[in-house]
Amino acid sequence: MRVRHILLVCLLTLCAPATVLAGEPHWGRMYSVPGTVPVREYPSDSALKVQVLKPGQKVRVDFQDDGWAAVFDPREPARAESHALGYAKLSELGGGNALMLAQATSIEVRKPAPDSKPEVLVNGKPAKSGQKASAKDPNSAKPESKAKPAAKGFGEIRVADRQLTVRATRDKDSEFRKVLKPGQTVRVDFLEDGWYAVFDPDEKTRDLKRAWGYSRDKYLVPESAYVPPPAEVQAPAVASAPAASHQPASADASALRKTHKSKGDDEAVGYAVVDRKSSKRNPPVTTLRVRLDMGQPPATEALRKIVREIWKAERKKNEELQLEVLLSGMDAHGLAYATARFHDDGRLREFWWRDVVIGKGKK
């Protein structure tokens, strides 16, 4: 009873949006847009404008990268980039209006000892009774501020939401260090250019020299936001999968299976890389053949999103990458179901599919 009262008092002292946001999903960051903000199809100024946010409109924001972030409906329950409305510049979203409370991914009441006072932790940090969401606070303004010492140790604890490569530097093409398994907990800090320095979760010293390496921030989610993939996707059967025999023995081969969510469909979609071939053309074109963990094709728009996600995850620096998509049960060397070619910024340049290979038309 006493614990409940204290929690109530603490919550009441927090800003008004708390009540508005109660019961809403706890992931990403909430923003109240200061002015009109264009939402684009891709994180690029030249990308198609798909929507314009109005002043005061609230949006959920996540998957920050290079000054851009994916924008979601505030009620969006699933943290999946494919569910995003589009992308907006963080600078345009006006970090100053980021809603502090909305950043709370967890509210926890702890009682260190039977006689001691219970303490309320917001995001693992002690909540002061006078804590308010300050729109003027420059720290809260930063949508992805550099990790600060948490209640215990430094940085923060995050979970890999997929098989994730840890690299020697903040570069996709840098030396491979290790692979994080989906659901593996790590300590992260030193966020820069969309890359976190990754440490052992028990690491006590905030020193880059002690880091395992670097991983992309968007795949390291807060513990509360982590949703385990479905059993069939989670199965670490890459080695035993038929596709495995065609895999290159590169470091990235260990991260062949990833999960996606297609729009309008909450079922996670896993995929395996079946083949990766580079042509001798100048500039060289790499054709990546992937097999989706689905026997029937998704809706066209969902498939478009899936191929864009795969492109983002699999493309190496400055590589011209095109995708050939197979569905479960299709011949690995036969005609692909869909083919996608991209612009340098990730927009789809060409996209087509063949109903004939599945013997029936799309629903």
Next chain:
Amino acid sequence: MSNPTFLRRGMAACALLCLTFAPHLVQAQQKIGFVNPQRVVNETHLGQMAKADLARYVAEKDRMVRESASQVALLRKEAEAAGVSAAERAKREEQLKRKTAQHELLVQENARDIKAEESKLLQYVMRRADAVLEDIGKKGGYAIIFTDPAAVGYVDKANVDLTERVARELDNRGK
């Protein structure tokens, strides 16, 4: 060990069987069939899907060409605009020249890609039809089944043309 009477009777039965069926075997070796691949594509559900896939592909390529053409048109308009300095005009004309070359290359590449895609889709349908053809050939005792209309001068449609049969069987397998 063995009964000579039984052996004699067995050999006689074999000889009789050979005499009865030998002419039919010779006849079977002489059976010839013909299948028109274009009709298989036109008259089967699978072929229709392949055609729809090709039409979608062509539409996608056309969209790219239209986009590129509109960019060329825009550059041309800018290059021909009045009141532009000579240096600026030269710059714009150079851009137009480059874009026009790119556009022409795109049109050529698209034509080549469409042809390649058409061939891939036709091959896909015909590979499926080949399996049907093989079954019909074996079961029907055909020695040869032609699939090249150019190689056939005359076809007795009632007896030799298997196109309809192949198309029907291919549709049945797709159900």
